[in-house]
Amino acid sequence: MISLSINGKTVQLSATPDTPLLWALRDELGYTGTKFGCGISVCGACTVHVDGKPIRACVTTIEAVAGKQVTTIEAMDANRIGQALQAAWIRNDVPQCGYCQSGQIMSAAALLAQNPKPNDTDIDEAMRRTLCRCGTYNRIRAAIKDAAATLGA
Amino acid sequence: MSTNAFTTRRDFLKGSAAATGALVIGFTLPVSSRFAQAAAAAMPGQATGFAPNAFLRIAPDGQVTVICGLSEMGQGVHMGIASLVAEELDADWKSVKLEQAPVDKAYNNPLFGMQATGGSTAIRGHYEPMRMAGAAAREMLVAAAAGKWGVDAAACRTQEGRVMGPDGKSAGYGELVAAASKLPVPQNPSLKDPRDFRILGKGLTRIDTPAKVDGSAGFGIDVQLPGLLTAVMVHAPVPGATIVSVDDAAAKAIPGVKQVVQIPQGVAVLAEGYWIALKGRDALVVKWDDGPLGSLSSADISKLLHEATKKPGAVARNEGDVSVAVAKTVEAVYEAPYLAHACMEPMNCTAWVSAGKAEVWAPTQAPGPNQGIVAQLTGLPPEKVQVHTTYLGGGFGRRFAPDFIIASTLISKAAGVPVKLVYTREDDMRAWFYRPASVTRFTAGLDAAGNPVSLTARVASPALSIAAGFTKELPKGVDEFAIEGIGDMLYAFPNLRVEYAQAEPGVPLWFWRSVGHSQNVYFIEAFIDEVAAAAGKDPVEFRRSLLSKQPRLRGVLDLAAQKAGWGSPLPQGVHRGVAITNCFGSFVAQVAEVSMDASGKPRVHRIVAAVDCGRTVNPDVIHRQVEGAIVYGLSAALHEKITFQNGRVEQSNFNDYPMLRMDEMPRVEVHIVPSTEAPGGIGEPGLPPATPAVVNAIFAATGKRVRTLPI
Numbered sequence: 001m002i003s004l005s006i007n008g009k010t011v012q013l014s015a016t017p018d019t020p021l022l023w024a025l026r027d028e029l030g031y032t033g034t035k036f037g038c039g040i041s042v043c044g045a046c047t048v049h050v051d052g053k054p055i056r057a058c059v060t061t062i063e064a065v066a067g068k069q070v071t072t073i074e075a076m077d078a079n080r081i082g083q084a085l086q087a088a089w090i091r092n093d094v095p096q097c098g099y100c101q102s103g104q105i106m107s108a109a110a111l112l113a114q115n116p117k118p119n120d121t122d123i124d125e126a127m128r129r130t131l132c133r134c135g136t137y138n139r140i141r142a143a144i145k146d147a148a149a150t151l152g153a
Numbered sequence: 154m155s156t157n158a159f160t161t162r163r164d165f166l167k168g169s170a171a172a173t174g175a176l177v178i179g180f181t182l183p184v185s186s187r188f189a190q191a192a193a194a195a196m197p198g199q200a201t202g203f204a205p206n207a208f209l210r211i212a213p214d215g216q217v218t219v220i221c222g223l224s225e226m227g228q229g230v231h232m233g234i235a236s237l238v239a240e241e242l243d244a245d246w247k248s249v250k251l252e253q254a255p256v257d258k259a260y261n262n263p264l265f266g267m268q269a270t271g272g273s274t275a276i277r278g279h280y281e282p283m284r285m286a287g288a289a290a291r292e293m294l295v296a297a298a299a300g301k302w303g304v305d306a307a308a309c310r311t312q313e314g315r316v317m318g319p320d321g322k323s324a325g326y327g328e329l330v331a332a333a334s335k336l337p338v339p340q341n342p343s344l345k346d347p348r349d350f351r352i353l354g355k356g357l358t359r360i361d362t363p364a365k366v367d368g369s370a371g372f373g374i375d376v377q378l379p380g381l382l383t384a385v386m387v388h389a390p391v392p393g394a395t396i397v398s399v400d401d402a403a404a405k406a407i408p409g410v411k412q413v414v415q416i417p418q419g420v421a422v423l424a425e426g427y428w429i430a431l432k433g434r435d436a437l438v439v440k441w442d443d444g445p446l447g448s449l450s451s452a453d454i455s456k457l458l459h460e461a462t463k464k465p466g467a468v469a470r471n472e473g474d475v476s477v478a479v480a481k482t483v484e485a486v487y488e489a490p491y492l493a494h495a496c497m498e499p500m501n502c503t504a505w506v507s508a509g510k511a512e513v514w515a516p517t518q519a520p521g522p523n524q525g526i527v528a529q530l531t532g533l534p535p536e537k538v539q540v541h542t543t544y545l546g547g548g549f550g551r552r553f554a555p556d557f558i559i560a561s562t563l564i565s566k567a568a569g570v571p572v573k574l575v576y577t578r579e580d581d582m583r584a585w586f587y588r589p590a591s592v593t594r595f596t597a598g599l600d601a602a603g604n605p606v607s608l609t610a611r612v613a614s615p616a617l618s619i620a621a622g623f624t625k626e627l628p629k630g631v632d633e634f635a636i637e638g639i640g641d642m643l644y645a646f647p648n649l650r651v652e653y654a655q656a657e658p659g660v661p662l663w664f665w666r667s668v669g670h671s672q673n674v675y676f677i678e679a680f681i682d683e684v685a686a687a688a689g690k691d692p693v694e695f696r697r698s699l700l701s702k703q704p705r706l707r708g709v710l711d712l713a714a715q716k717a718g719w720g721s722p723l724p725q726g727v728h729r730g731v732a733i734t735n736c737f738g739s740f741v742a743q744v745a746e747v748s749m750d751a752s753g754k755p756r757v758h759r760i761v762a763a764v765d766c767g768r769t770v771n772p773d774v775i776h777r778q779v780e781g782a783i784v785y786g787l788s789a790a791l792h793e794k795i796t797f798q799n800g801r802v803e804q805s806n807f808n809d810y811p812m813l814r815m816d817e818m819p820r821v822e823v824h825i826v827p828s829t830e831a832p833g834g835i836g837e838p839g840l841p842p843a844t845p846a847v848v849n850a851i852f853a854a855t856g857k858r859v860r861t862l863p864i
Contacts, residue, residue, distance in 0.1 A: 016408075019428045027383065027426030032375035033368015035546070036427070037497050038578045042807045045497060073368035089366040093358045093773060096781055097227030098365030099372060099497040099546030124816035131807060133497045133547050134227045135784025137818040139777075 002066045006031065007075035017063035021055075022046045024062045025072060033073035033102045037131065044130030045099065047106040048072050054110035073102035081112050081151065088147035096134035103130050108144050117148055203330035205293055205338050207259035208286035209238050215314055215327030217242065217249045222260020223279075224270040224518050225253075225361060226548030227781070228836045229774040232359045233276055234283055236770060240352040241287030241345060244326070245314030251360055256524045256540045268521025271553050271664065273737035273834025276770050280832050281344070288342035290333075297332035298324050347768065347829070356773035361544070373516030373543040376503040376573060382411055382423040384564050384574040385434040389419055391800035392585050392661050393444040396420070400438040407433050416563040418556070423568055427575055443800050446659050451796040451803075454658040455488065458592035461613035462486065466654035467630030469640045473648030475607045479598030483687045485680055487595070488861045489672035490794035492588035492665055493810060498546020499581040504561035505571035506531050511538045513562060516545040518552040526555050530562050549785065550664035554586050582810055583802040587795050588665030589615050590658075591635065593676045598648075603688035605699065607648035610639050610677070613656045617669070620662035627655065634664075638673030638841060643706055643735055644681065644699040660797070666785055667837040670736045674841030675790075675848070675862070678732035682849040683858060692731050692849060693719050705765050706735050708826055709742040712763035716824050717744035727758060730849025732842035737834030739766035740826075741779070743842040745819075747850035755851050755864060757787060757819040762839060764823060767830035775835050776823040782839030783821055788813035790844040792863050 001012045006029060015024045025031040025048070034057055037045030041056040048057045049071040076082030085105050095101045104127070111118055111126035118126065123141050132140070204210035210218050219235040231251045239249045254260045260268045264278040291311055298316035299306040301324070309318045314326050347353070364370035389395075401413040404422050409429035414421045422433030503514040504527075511531045517523055520540040528535040545552055561574035576584065591614035598607040616632035618624050631653045633640070640651045665671055685695035693714045700707040710733050714720075719729065726748040733742040746759040762779050769775055792811040796803045804810040823839075848859040 015426070015428065023426055023428040026375075027428070030377065031368075032371075032377070035372075035497075036374065036499065036575075038807050040578070040806055040808065043497070077367060086366045090358065090362050093362055093777075095227075095359075095362055095365035096229070096777060097497065097545060097547045098361065098370050101365050102368050105366060127815040129814075131497065131812055131814065133495060133549075133785070133812065135781035135813075135818075136777075137784070137813075137815045138780065138821060140815070141818075 002062050004062065004065055004067060005069045007071060013062055015062060017061060019062050020058050021048065021060045021062055021065055021070065022057035025057060031072050031074055035099055035102055037100070043100070044107060045103040047103040047130065049106060049110060052113065054107055073106060076105060076109065081109050081147070084147040084151045085109055085112070085143070088143040088150065092139050092143040092146060094136050094139040094143050096136055100130065100132045104132065104140055108140070108147070111144065112148060112151065116152060118144065203290070203334045205290045205334070206286050207254070207257065208283060209242065209290055211290070211326050211330050213327045213330055215245070215248050215325050217244045217314070217326070218252050219249060220252045220254045222254040222257070222268050223262065223275050224520070224542050224545055224548065224552070226270070226518065226545035226552065228275070228778060229359055229771065230270065230275045231361050232357070232774060233770050234279060235360060236352050236357065237279060237283035238287040240350055241284040242291050243311035243313065244287070246352060246357065248314055249360070253542050256520050261521065267519070269519040269553065270548070271518050271550060273836040273838065276832045277738055277834055280770070284344050285342055288344055289339050292339045292342050293333040293336045294326050294329045296336055297329040301329070301332060354769050354772065356771060370544050372498050372546045373503070373514060374498055374501045374546070374575060376514040376543065378503065378505065378571045381503065381571045381573055382425060382568070383427045383430045384414070384421040384423050384561070384572050385427065385430040385577065386419045386421040386560065386574065386580065387434060387437050387439045388580055388584065390441055391443045391446045391449070392659070393446055394441040395444060397440040397442050403436040403438070404433040407436060412568050413437070414564050414567045416560060416567065418560045418563070421564045421574065423564070423572060431577065447800040449659065449797045449800045451798070454590060454660070454797070455592070457656050457658055458488070458590060458613045459486070461654040461656040462592050462594035462611045464654065466611050466613070466652035467627070468650065469631045469636050469653050470649060470651040473607070475609045475648045475650040477598070477607055477648050479606050480601040481599040481687060483597045483599070483684050485595050485683055485858065485860060486592060487676040487679065488592045489590060489675065490796070490862060491590045491660060492789055492793050493582055493795050493804070494547070494549045494551035494586070494665060495582065495807070495810060495812060496547030496549060496551055499578055500551070500557040500576040500584065501574060502557045502561040503571065503573040504558070504565040506562060506566040509533070509537060511562065512541065513539070513558055514541040514543055515558050516543050516552060517558060518545070518548050519555065523555050523558045526559060527562050530559065531566060549666040550668070551586055554663055556584060556586070578807070579805045582805055585661045585802070586663035587660060588671060589617055589635070589662045591672045593639070593673070595676070595680045597680070597684045599684070599688050603690065605646055605684060605688065608646040609650045611652040611654060612636050612639060612673070613654040615657045615660070615662055616655050617662045617664070621664065630655065634669040636673065637669035638734065638736065639677050642677055643703045645702060646699070666782065667736065667840040670734060670837070670841040671786065671789070674732065674734045675844040678734070678842065678845030679848050679858065679860070682730070682845070682852065696731070696733060705740045706733060709733065709740045709763040709765050712824055712826060713742035713744050713761055716763065716822065717746070717761035719744060726854070728850045728853035730846045730851070730853055732845035732849060734838060734841040736841060737838050738831070739764065739833030739835060739838040741838045741842055743783070743846040745843070745846035745850045747847055747854060749851070749854050755791070755847065757817070757847055759820045759822070760843065760846065761822045762824065763826065764839070765826035765828055766833040766835050766838070767828050768832050769825060770832065772825055775825055778835045779823045779839035780821045782837060783843045784813055784818070786840040786843035787819070787847065790847055790862055790864055791817070794863055
C-alpha cells in the first residue's frame with residue numbers, strides 16, 4: 001500500500017506502485033477533475049501539484065509521490081490563488097468544451113504562486129505546454145491577468 | 154444517418170428563409186405525459202410541477218429547467234438553447250438551469266431529422282421552436298394568473314419570472330404552476346418582437362462555466378458505475394484488417410486483468426481501471442491480415458489525386474464558356490492533407506448491456522442514431538436502449554461517428570458487465586476518421602485590362618458522402634462535400650466551370666469542422682489572391698469587384714478591411730492577407746497580420762474577423778466560436794497532417810501531431826455585422842478563411858505562394 005496526501009487527506013492506495021498518479025486519482029479515488037489527454041506528458045490536461053509544484057500525473061507514478069502532498073482541481077477553491085483563478089475564469093467565461101481547463105487552472109496557479117505579476121512572455125512560457133483544442137488561449141491569458149490583478153489588490 | 158438527413162441539411166443550406174418557414178409550420182409542441190412524470194419525479198411530494206412541453210418545466214419554487222437534446226461540446230449550445238426558451242418565457246435568468254435530454258423524437262434536430270448536433274445547425278434549427286416552447290409556457294402562466302385574479306389576460310404582462318396584473322397584482326411563476334398545468338397548451342403562441350429581447354443578443358455568461366472550472370463537469374470519460382470495468386483495445390492497424398490470431402496468455406497473467414474479449418473491431422482487455430487494462434492490452438499479441446490497404450502510402454495518394462486533376466471530371470457548375478479567349482492565364486495546383494480531429498477527450502463510451510435492456514453513456518454528437526445502432530447490435534427494441542449524453546471534450550465532427558459506441562456495446566454484451574471503453578491517445582489518433590485529402594487545379598483567364606474573364610477549378614478528392622454512408626452513388630458524379638466552398642462560391646466570373654474528379658485511395662473519411670470548406674476556401678481564396686496579383690489589383694479591391702451583387706459578403710469584407718486598417722502602414726516585416734467565405738448560412742472575412750522569422754517560419758500576430766451571422770443569440774458565444782474556429786484552422790495550417798506508410802498512420806500522439814499552443818496564439822478581434830436576417834451557423838464559418846488569410850499574408854511578405862499544407 002502506498003500512502004500519500006490528496007487535497008489534505010491521507011489516503012492508502014491499493015494500486016500497483018507503477019500506476020500513474022492520474023489513474024489512481026481517477027479510477028481508485030474518484031477525483032475525475034484531473035483529465036487524461038495524451039499519456040506522454042505533452043498536453044498538460046493531467047496537471048496536478050505535488051508539494052506545490054505542477055507535475056504531469058499521467059507519467060508520475062504513485063511510488064514517486066508516496067508521502068507527498070498532492071493537490072488537484074477539486075481543492076483549488078480552498079486556497080487564495082485557486083479561488084482568484086476560478087473567479088477570473090468565470091468572469092472571463094474561459095472554457096468552451098472545458099476538458100483541458102483543470103490542467104490550465106493548475107498550470108496557471110503554479111505560475112501565480114511563483115510570479116504574482118506575470119507578463120505575456122511569462123504566461124506563454126508557463127502555459128505553452130497545456131493544450132487547448134477549442135482555442136481559449138486568449139481568454140486564459142486575460143483570466144490569468146485578471147486573477148493576478150485581484151490577488152494584488 | 155440517412156440520405157434523408159443529408160438532403161435536409163443540403164436543402165436548408167440552399168434557402169434558409171424557406172427552411173425556417175417550414176420549421177415553424179411543421180413544429181408542434183410535444184406534450185408528453187412522460188415529461189410530466191419526470192417533472193413530478195424530480196420534485197418528490199410536489200406533483201404540481203409544470204411541464205407544458207418537452208423543453209421545459211417549472212417547479213413550484215420557480216426553478217426553470219430547460220431540457221436540451223443537443224450535445225454540448227464547447228460551442229455553448231446549452232447556453233443558446235436555454236436563452237431562447239428563457240427569452241420568450243420571460244424567465245428570471247438566474248433561476249434557469251439546463252438538463253440534458255434523453256433520446257426522444259421530440260428532440261430531433263429539425264435540420265437533420267434526428268437527434269444530433271453538427272453542421273452549425275443548433276441555432277438555425279432551434280431559433281423558433283425553442284422560442285415557441287417558452288412562449289407557450291408564458292401564455293399558460295399568464296392565463297393562470299388572469300384566471301386567479303379574474304382579469305383579462307391582455308391586462309397582464311410578464312417580467313423576470315413573474316406575471317404582473319392590474320392594481321399591482323403580481324405572482325411568481327412558481328406560484329402559478331399548479332393552475333397553469335391544467336390549461337391547454339397553445340399551439341400558436343405569439344413571439345416577441347426582437348426589439349423587446351432582453352436575453353437574446355446580450356453577452357450573458359455561460360451556464361456550464363462553473364462546473365468547468367472546478368473539475369465537476371461530467372465528461373464521458375468520467376462516468377462511474379458499480380461493477381464497472383475499463384476496457385482498452387487493440388484496434389485494427391489498417392482499415393479492413395482482420396484478426397489472424399490472438400495470444401492473450403501474457404495479458405491474462407497480469408494481476409487485475411478480468412477478461413479478454415474479441416469483437417470484430419479488435420481485442421479488448423478489461424480490468425478495474427485504465428492502467429491495468431492498458432498493461433493487459435499492451436501484453437496482447439494479435440496477428441492481423443492487413444487486407445487490401447496494407448500498402449497504402451501518402452506518396453501514392455498524392456500522386457493519385459494530382460493525376461486525377463489532369464483529366465476532365467464531373468461537371469458541378471458550368472456558367473458561360475471557359476474556353477473563351479483571354480489575354481493572360483493564371484494556373485496553380487493546391488493540395489491539402491488528411492487531418493485528425495484530435496479532440497482533447499479521447500474517444501470513449503460506457504455501455505451496459507443486460508437482460509432486456511441496454512444503456513450507454515457517451516460523449517456523442519449523435520445520441521438519436523446511436524440509440525438505433527445499439528438496438529441493432531443488441532437485438533433490443535429502441536425503447537429499451539437508453540443513451541445518456543455527457544459533456545463532450547471537443548466534438549468537431551468526430552463525435553458524430555459511432556465507432557466508440559459500437560465497440561463498447563459489443564464488449565459489454567460479450568463480457569456481461571458494464572464497460573467503459575477508453576481509446577488511448579494513439580488509438581484516437583489512428584482511428585481512421587480523417588478529413589479527406591484534396592488536390593485542386595485552377596485556371597483563370599484575364600482580359601488585356603486585367604479584368605477576370607474565366608475560372609476553371611477541378612477538385613480531386615475522395616467522396617465523403619459515400620464514405621459516411623449518405624449515398625452509394627454520387628448525384629451527377631459530384632460529391633458536394635468535396636466541392637463546397639468552390640462549387641458554391643459567390644464571385645461573379647462571367648465564365649465559370651467547377652469539376653469534380655472522384656479519386657478513392659481507400660482511406661476512411663469523416664466530417665471535420667467546416668467539412669469541405671476547410672480545404673476549399675483555402676484553395677479558392679489563395680488562388681483568387683494569385684489572380685488579383687496577376688491582374689495587378691489590390692486583394693481587397695479585386696474581391697470587391699467580383700462581389701457587387703453580394704452585399705452580405707462584401708459587407709464583411711469591407712468591415713474586416715476597415716477594422717484591420719487595410720492599406721495603412723504596419724510595423725517593419727509585418728504583412729497583411731485577406732480571405733472571405735460564405736458557409737453554414739453565415740458570412741465571414743478575415744485579415745491576418747503575419748511576419749516571417751529568421752528561419753522562414755510565419756508568425757501570425759493578429760487576425761481581424763468580421764462576421765455576419767444574421768440575428769445574434771449571444772455575441773459573446775459568437776466571438777468565442779469564431780476565435781476557436783480560427784485557432785482550429787490555424788493549427789492545421791501551421792502544423793497538422795496525417796500521413797500513411799505501409800498502410801499505417803505515421804502520427805500517434807501530440808508529439809508527432811503538434812497543435813497550436815499558447816505562445817503561437819495571435820490576437821483575435823471579432824466584429825459582428827448588426828443584422829435582422831435569420832440566424833446563420835457559427836461553430837464552423839470562422840474556420841475556413843484563417844488559412845488563406847495567413848498564406849496570402851505570407852505571399853505579401855515573401856512573394857512566395859503556399860500551395861501545400863501544412864505551411
